[in-house]
Amino acid sequence: MDTIIQCENITHYYGSKLIYENLSFEVARGRILGLLGKNGTGKTTIINILTGYLRPYSGVCRIFGEEMGRLSPTVKSRIGLLLEGHIQHAYFNAVQIERFYSRFFPKWKRDAYYGLLEKLRVTPEQKISTMSCGQRSQIALGLLFAQDADLLILDDFSMGLDPGYRRLFVEYLKEYVAAENKTVFLTSHIIQDMEMLIDDCIILDYGSILLHEPAEYITRCFRRFRFTSDATHCPSDNGGILRHTEKIGNRWQTCSFATAAEVEHELKKNGVIPDGLTEEKLSLEDAFIGLTGKY
Amino acid sequence: MYTSLLYKEWIKSRRAIWLLLAVFAGVGAYLLLATAKQYQADATAYWEFIVQNSDIQTGRMKYLPLAAGILLAIVQLTPEMHNRRLKLTLHLPLDESKTLCTILGFGMTTLAVLFTVTVAALLAGLRVYLSPEMVFADFISLLPWMLGGMAAYLTAAWICLEPVWKQRILNLLPGTCWVSFFYTGALPGAYVPFLPWLVALIVAGFFFPFYSTARFKHGVQ
Numbered sequence: 001m002d003t004i005i006q007c008e009n010i011t012h013y014y015g016s017k018l019i020y021e022n023l024s025f026e027v028a029r030g031r032i033l034g035l036l037g038k039n040g041t042g043k044t045t046i047i048n049i050l051t052g053y054l055r056p057y058s059g060v061c062r063i064f065g066e067e068m069g070r071l072s073p074t075v076k077s078r079i080g081l082l083l084e085g086h087i088q089h090a091y092f093n094a095v096q097i098e099r100f101y102s103r104f105f106p107k108w109k110r111d112a113y114y115g116l117l118e119k120l121r122v123t124p125e126q127k128i129s130t131m132s133c134g135q136r137s138q139i140a141l142g143l144l145f146a147q148d149a150d151l152l153i154l155d156d157f158s159m160g161l162d163p164g165y166r167r168l169f170v171e172y173l174k175e176y177v178a179a180e181n182k183t184v185f186l187t188s189h190i191i192q193d194m195e196m197l198i199d200d201c202i203i204l205d206y207g208s209i210l211l212h213e214p215a216e217y218i219t220r221c222f223r224r225f226r227f228t229s230d231a232t233h234c235p236s237d238n239g240g241i242l243r244h245t246e247k248i249g250n251r252w253q254t255c256s257f258a259t260a261a262e263v264e265h266e267l268k269k270n271g272v273i274p275d276g277l278t279e280e281k282l283s284l285e286d287a288f289i290g291l292t293g294k295y
Numbered sequence: 296m297y298t299s300l301l302y303k304e305w306i307k308s309r310r311a312i313w314l315l316l317a318v319f320a321g322v323g324a325y326l327l328l329a330t331a332k333q334y335q336a337d338a339t340a341y342w343e344f345i346v347q348n349s350d351i352q353t354g355r356m357k358y359l360p361l362a363a364g365i366l367l368a369i370v371q372l373t374p375e376m377h378n379r380r381l382k383l384t385l386h387l388p389l390d391e392s393k394t395l396c397t398i399l400g401f402g403m404t405t406l407a408v409l410f411t412v413t414v415a416a417l418l419a420g421l422r423v424y425l426s427p428e429m430v431f432a433d434f435i436s437l438l439p440w441m442l443g444g445m446a447a448y449l450t451a452a453w454i455c456l457e458p459v460w461k462q463r464i465l466n467l468l469p470g471t472c473w474v475s476f477f478y479t480g481a482l483p484g485a486y487v488p489f490l491p492w493l494v495a496l497i498v499a500g501f502f503f504p505f506y507s508t509a510r511f512k513h514g515v516q
Contacts, residue, residue, distance in 0.1 A: 014516070051386065053379075053382055053511075053514055054513070055514060073390060076388040081382070081386050083378070083383065087378045087383070089303065090374070090380075092306060103296050104299065104387050104388050105388070
């Protein structure tokens with residue numbers, strides 16, 4: 001299995017604030033990896049490190065085997081980059097920006113770009129700076145399709161988009177990635193959108209990776225358990241079976257990858273006698289909150 | 296591919312370039328008309344005044360190249376730094392140093408063409424009313440100011456590409472001192488012995504924006 005992205009022992013600080021310590025992960029060819037994390041956990045930072053726009057305190061990332069910060073033009077031509085907020089050269093209009101980028105990429109697919117523009121009724125002469133965020137997102141997506149890159153790095157692709165444009169972006173991207181066997185590394189604040197797209201998921205906590213598993217495994221195995229109990233003391237997480245156990249009055253909830261029997265056993269071990277224990281399947285967003293907490 | 300990069304620079308700066316052309320043409324025409332008017336009023340007194348006062352006709356143009364250099368750097372590089380779009384430019388499949396050379400080369404060449412055309416047209420016009428020696432005095436006075444316009448362009452580029460505001464302000468101080476070398480008040484011809492040094496300063500200044508770009512690449516905040 002080819003490794004497209006490889007990060008080894010990335011440690012980074014902003015001033016004295018630790019962002020990551022010894023962060024390591026890999027992305028294999030053809031996989032779509034979503035990076036999730038609360039605000040300030042360093043999602044954009046890792047994208048900046050990956051693409052060579054931030055030198056970490058220590059550690060190394062490689063894309064297609066080349067070290068970040070020293071990517072060759074050949075490797076850059078294989079990476080499609082979407083900046084946070086669908087930032088593009090706003091002084092161009094839709095035709096000019098296609099003309100500009102087309103000279104740089106040998107596999108440029110002009111029809112893919114204009115096909116998307118036609119479907120979305122974007123006026124070719126309209127200047128990008130006057131477009132809505134939704135229209136800009138389609139320009140950015142069209143350019144990514146036309147570039148025909150082997151790896152797409154998408155930073156917060158849903159930022160600023162209304163639900164319609166978000167869905168449109170996700171559907172087009174999903175279809176394209178599946179058809180062309182592309183590798184994708186993406187971040188988003190809207191986890192429902194990511195859920196429709198991703199194969200694997202990294203959940204970042206402050207300073208480290210909390211979880212790196214297939215998204216399907218997380219939604220299949222991670223459950224929320226509700227019960228009542230007169231106990232007063234909440235068991236601590238301690239990285240054990242129970243995650244983010246909370247209580248309001250005598251109503252309790254906890255999350256876990258364990259089975260109901262294992263959860264019940266763990267609760268009893270911690271002095272909580274559960275009554276009427278029920279388990280619920282979770283969406284990726286609920287699983288994310290279950291793993292990281294609400295605040 | 297580099298042609299495409301030049302196309303991008305043209306799209307960003309074309310309005311400013313047309314504006315500069317119009318302003319330079321307007322100021323040039325004004326200077327020629329003013330010279331013609333004084334010449335026609337009393338040619339002998341006019342020449343006498345020029346000779347006795349070491350006067351030059353193009354003095355009103357002194358800071359125009361400086362303004363042109365700053366304006367061009369701003370229209371070319373501010374959009375790159377807005378929302379950190381420079382990432383997109385540096386992500387293009389080109390050698391990053393060559394990319395920056397092309398961007399700065401576009402600005403420097405535009406200024407060189409603008410200044411050369413203006414100076415040539417102005418001096419040709421002045422030659423109708425003035426002696427070759429007087430026109431030459433204008434030429435050697437204009438030369439450091441035009442070089443100063445290029446120095447201002449490179450300084451403004453250095454400041455625009457700098458990712459940290461505090462450092463931009465710090466860059467402004469040595470940048471201003473550097474550019475002021477080209478505008479020290481002096482009699483016509485006083486700069487001639489220093490012209491090679493001024494050119495050397497321009498060549499050295501070409502590398503300042505590379506330092507800012509390296510800081511941008513390293514994610515300095």
